[in-house]
Amino acid sequence: MKSLDPRVKRLPEIGTGKRPSAVDIHDQFETFEVFVQPKPGKPFQHEGAIHAPNLEMAYIFAKENFTRRFTCISLFVVETRNVHVSAMTEGNQNVYDVLTQKEFPKGEKIPHEIFHLIKRGKQHVQVGSVEAASPDEAMAAARKQFDTGAVVFNIWAIPKKDIRYTSSDEADLWLTLPEKKFRDATDYKGGQKLKEFLDRSK
């Protein structure tokens, strides 16, 4: 089928038995995860994903796509494949209780950011960082440091070296945001304007 839509172009040809061709790397961007720090002293939390050709482009897109409305003080992005994910537990099972691995391959210990999911349907929230040679080891280390017995459904471990942080001299990027209330949808009183218009037209 001839189409300009890449999703259609990738479809296998019907009746020929041919496999769909491999995705061209220029055809679709990769995804990056976006984390935002709402206030000083508050942890970063996961806000969503962005499509971009690389980490730096992901950062510039994330800045306006995720932090143009509500006040915040910092942002970081990481390629989705560099977010290492634990199992997701069922019911009230604490994920730390199902981490059974005790032995890890030796290697250079590097810092990892650790995130917890503590409410289903909510965002993953940063709890701190640990030093480990692998993401699995980072989760085991996180158990010692951050497992309080409260139920955690899912853990993310991200090597810090893979993260594009906001540098300290970029801290004023959001300085004027509190003045941009007009970007908040609730700032536009559509119903009130309609009512005034209808009253005037009576």
Place this chain on the structure above:
Amino acid sequence: MNEVIKELLYKIADDQLILGHRNSEWTGFGPLLEEDIAFSSMAQDKVGQSLALYQILNELGEQPPDTVAFMRHAERFHNCILTELPNGEYDFSLVRHFLFDTAEFIRFDMLRDSSFQPLAELAHKIHGELRYHILHANTWIKQLGSATKESISRLQVSLDDALPYAMGIFEESPYEQELIAEGIFGGEQMLKERWMTTIEATIHHTNLHLPAWNSIVPVLGGRMGKHSVHLQPLLDEMSEVFRIDPTAEW
């Protein structure tokens, strides 16, 4: 001294308003959803910056912001011609964004030390906004300026087209000496020199090339109200509602 300051404020404010409006024409048509949002958001920043400058002008005795923004004829606008040119394709809009916003960032960086306090305060306040704008511009130029044959050649053609107009950013004011002597603004010449060094540094990271600076013939006139045919239609469209009903709210 008021006339000297007003002349400076008007040209900066008009640049921000006109380019803000032009860039906002991309809303809904950007090349990627993410970029559409980012570019629109920066266009909104520019219009907001023009409002802040028109408010300072209003305090110096000029008409209110909406009046100066919507009721002046093209000849009374002091924006450089670069800002009023039609958007063309995205390569041109990106190159203009890169060339203009680099100058804008350096101009406000210089103005942080201005002896005219309201301008110095504004320059401090919007530093972060402008910093994002140039981060955005530089990232795109580095990305597309070294990506594919098509992206490089498109940017190169737009760069060659835009440079003569970009030199018009630095068209001198009749009051250059007073502005410098009074410590209000360091002057267009100093701005231009810092701009050329900064542009060279970014272009150096790409496969693009800059022509010799002295081979570029600047397109001047905008600062004196001599505009291209493109400005008046922009103003007509931008002020259409205000001219029909100045009290309209939406």
